[in-house]
Amino acid sequence: MSHLTPVLTTSPTLAPDPCPEQVAQLEQRLAGYLPPEQVAQVRRAYRLGAAAHDGQTRKSGEAYITHPVAVAGILADLGMDAETLCAAILHDVLEDTPIARERIAEDFGEAVAELVDGVTKLDRIRFRDRQEAAAESFRKMLMAMARDLRVILIKLADRLHNMRTLDSMAPDARRRIARETLDIYAPIAQRLGMNRFKSELQDLGFRALHPNRYRIISRRIQSQPVLRRESMARIEAAIAQKLTHEGLTHRLVGRVKSPYSIYQKMESEHKSFDQVMDVFGFRVVVGSVMQCYHALGAVHSLYKPLDARFRDFIAIPKANGYQSLHTLLFSPFGSPIEVQIRTDEMDLVAERGIAAHWLYKKAGVATNSAQTRAHAWLSGLLESQQAAGSSLEFLDNVKVDLFPDEVYLFSPKGDILSLPRNATVLDYAYAVHTDVGDHAVAARVDKKLVPLRTRLQSGQTVEIITAPSATPNPSWLEWVVSGRARTAVRHFLKHLQHEDAIELGHRMLDRALEALDNSLDRVPPARLEAYLADNRLRRLEDLLSEIALGNRMAQTVAQALSRDADAADADPALPAAVASAEKILVTGAERGVLSFANCCHPIPGDEIMGFLSSGKGIVVHRLECPNVPELRKSPERWVPIAWDREVQGDYRAGLRVEVENKPGVLAQVAAAIAEAHSNIDNVEYQERDLRMAVMHFSIEVKHRKHLADVIRRVRRLGVVVGVQRL
Template identity: 75%
Template sequence: MPAVSPSSTDGPACTETSPLPDFVVALEAKLAVYLEPEQIARVRHAYRVADAAHTGQTRKSGEPYITHPVAVAGILADLRMDVEALCAAILHDALEDTALPREVIEADFGSDVAELVDGVTKLDRLKFRDRQEAAAESFRKMLLAMARDLRVILIKLSDRLHNMRTLDSMAVEARRRIARETLEIYAPIAQRLGMNRIKAELQDLGFRALYPYRHAVISRRIRTQPVMRREAMAKIEAQLAQKLANEGLTFRLVGRVKAPWSIYTKMRQDHKSFAQVMDVFGFRVVVQTVAQCYHALGAAHALYKPVDGRFRDFIAIPKANGYQSLHTVLFGPYGAPIEVQLRTEEMDLIAERGIAAHWGYKEGGQSPNSAQSRAHAWITGLLDSQQVAASSLEFIDNVKVDLFPDEVYLFSPRGDIFALPRHATVLDFAYSVHTDVGNHAVAARVDKKLVPLRTPLQSGQTVEIITAPSAAPQPGWLEFVASSKARTAIRAQLKHLEHEDAVELGHRMLDRALDALDHPFDRLPPARLEKYLAEQRYRRFEDLLADIALGNRIPSQVALALTEEGSAPVAEAVPREKILISGTERAVITFAACCHPIPGDEIMGYHTAGKGVVVHRMECPNIPEFRKSPERWVAIDWDRDVQGDYRVGLRIEVINRPGVLAQVAAAIAERNSNIESVEYQNRDVQASVMDFGIEVKNRVHLADVIRRVRRLGVVNGVQRI
């Protein structure tokens, strides 16, 4: 391969025959175990190109910068990644930090390597409001690249791992920021992709950088375990090994010691002491076949009694990241539980390396159950999130929601298995089946029992979703869903419904404004409408109608412009018919907090930019001010069928005695009204005045509540505010 010319790099060209430094020789020794000589030569050429590009650059530690990308390639070599991923790892900072153009990388190494390098490159050249948004946008871009090629995330995780290993040279504030990002995003991603070895090291390094004192204390306690515990663990291991050998099994038995981060999070989440967390013995049994896993499980249960309800079969039902193993907890001989994991050698490899194990990128397609296929499915789901997310920060929040360490495993009535995040509800399950099923869900049967949508689910349950064509997502749904797919779908559908409502209301408002000019909409020349839309830069008529409903355009002024009667005064365009509202119009109809209108009240609408139509009572003290802008006045009234609960204020004067608040609250609740707020206005020895914010359906409901409250012997008076 030709050497890179000096003009394409920041420094002098490197010849293909110059001696290699020790760290590159060490990398090639790793590669020689599983790569062909010509492939190693490609990696060596990538080093030459990157070394020339990074000439003169150093890391914070003072080392030549090229040591970092070579170290990243070394981490990938431990995972036995292919030659393209290795070349991209060595070149991964070249686009961002040097003058080396993408065209040179593509010409020398091919489009796949260039795509990988571009996918890992951060967006530092773009301008963002702050560092947080820049990091979020960079992460968003990386996930998009992951959807095209999963090797992007493997390079990024290896890059992050080496940065964490060399974090001590950074300033304290930078260390803490990078460590927090590692613990919140990159370690969970590694776990989600089944890469437990990298996940564990990222967590340990992140914990040490973020909380150095806590890490040091817990690590010291682990190293200085009491002699009694070490002897107990050795005795249990010997008994377990003897039992497995007596069963004729070929096995590998490993005692597991909890990591500092795992101990710290368990202490914090479960409010346990160090001694309580450490009072668990852990072992891993690795055998040859799946049948031997169940054989070894029986042997372990014969040696020590199992704890009821603590057995998990991740071989029959793998985790979403492809992890497979049998988990059981046994009653130990010293009163402490014994956690045992049983798996095959292949399962152990996948548990350590995740999607990098048996990398099959060149095999041309994966089975539906492979780790790569599951990872692609997860990333595809994240892409749905980013398409409707309002910002990069909202998108990264969606990703965090989806990075749960634990899942619940559920069944459809046909026996299909669904993995959902911990704390998932029936509604999460509905959206995991299909977005349309979630959008029209009304209830469900869980193990054949009828339950509401907000019901939390547990592993092993069978869930059947009940739908209705007329059902639609509600804003309150966002409060009890746990998966990013459900959250994203609900937000997208709500935006769609809000736009539909805005278009419908805008059409009604424009129709009435045109009728007031004796120029109905159906008599409007299409050419005139098209000309107006072009002048105002609207792509579609629906966009104009939505703008009218949201208060960004005055309907009377639009009507005058469309009829070319611009000389007529705006005040003359007074609609003859009122617009009827049902209360279900989303985002375009709001109810004023100054007077709290409810169905049955005489009302008017005031057109407010960005808010749409704000509904006020005709008795509202602000009405005289609104009359100064007649063009914004909207003639509205209640429709016959009005749905929902509406807030209203009550001022109640009561005798000041113990228990009076409870009596009033009980009376309001007795009439099926929810109390939203209570506030004391005046309080003296004899009497108190309290303001209640309650929800009612209409004026009849409000009158019923007031009558019930007035009948209380402790109430002196009630009035609406």
């Protein structure tokens, strides 16, 4: 097969070939697994890309086309198809050259155009800042990934080559790109099972972010003591001899930790370099699954295993499709031995992840499984991005799901679900289905009844208990750790908040208009439309929501809607008129637009006032709150409110309890509060000496009568000297 270079350099549309050796090497690799007509297609892509990028250079001074060709070379090592290679060579032409998408589709097909479009950044759209632009670009890329997994393979190869050539960038750009690589791209590579990519991205990112630390650790790795090298060689020989004696054809490889993994372990486990390196690592690759377990028995008979450190990822694969047996053994030299045992196919999937599908044409269950799991993960991301309020929120949710540590759980039917570390019952419920999560009330974990906030551990069987009337509440955001659950809860609460805000804003505007002898029905439609247009509001519901959230004053809006069009000055008597208006009745259930001040903890039955806080809505205070005199200095933000007749729910109240300092006194007070059917949120000692102690309780009550009952029961205790509400 002829090289690309002669054909390209004779093309009338091109200047002299900028990278003949690089292109020749690429073609040589492609000739090993692609038919001639597909190599010719890649050649045409190079011809177009080189012409489009003619005259453009990288920061290093090289011709720009050298970068896309290098990306294609990385993908050729993975055995990727011709469409992917064409898209890799053309991946920057839409962004950096006048070439249109239609030209790519016409010359190379719609699939290639779709891949190029999926990788292209959104730099032509204006964003508020670089962070939002990066988040939106990432969001678009993941949506393209869901349609075709090859998009992320091109993007990872692109990022890998950029990281290899990062030295030519300015220091600030180096650090920013390195941080993004460690936070996003290396975890994505790991999530897709591409450990080879992940390891190099992590080490390159670590080197760019902390060059001195990287240099010191790398130097220490290279200068390992002779004793360690000898010990490792003797252990490797002993394992090889044992496996051969058992009749197992195998490949045995000693594993050396990467600089980044060593640094991470030193940081997270607070260990010294010598403590981290004091572990010998080996990988055993055999021919079949049964031979994996045979090899496990062989190494366990050679060296004793460490209890509770055996993991079977063959029977229960990781979420990214990774399969292997992991065991930790005692060595005769006093250092632990990490051994991983897997088949050739599992080893391929562990190194290449989803890319193994293209490289290993005779793929079995493992490679197909990696593809299926990747698609399932991306489908979940698509759900998340549809519900997320912004690109930044979506990116935060994805970051949570990219944590490598996972727990593996069983459904009552035996299905396996994987969730991030520290996942709760609520995360599991949303992993089953959004509707299950929204209506969850409790769960049975290993047949024991537990609350929704219970943290789960690998191997547990979880059954969710639901109720049609149950709905999410804001406290759930403190319990969930998975991006899917967080997005679902936020979406539900935002929807409720908007509905509640419209309703409350309507009541507030009605009261303000009544104080001016007007009503919303009597406001001329033309005036209302003009007001909405002047304030860039799409509809009346948006205005009502803004009023409830404290972003606009109801009395100011009422005045604008009531006065003549040529009136310009505000009515100085307005606050007094509004203050004398009929009070707005609240139930306490106005989620997201009504909150209760922590300084006075109002409860149903208290005389209350509302204070509009921008973005938060109405903050409710007791009239006897010590902060009220200060709030009176802003009368335009007062909201006359009172409790409705039908008020439900639990409300926080504070108690100051003075007691004799005796053993068991806290238990007695807590028991009295529980007998009054009140929950204790928090308790702390404020003062304490030999005779007396003062405790502050934060409790939940339904109304003033309930609080009075709690105080009465506590006061009856013989050890209690005094009780008062805070």
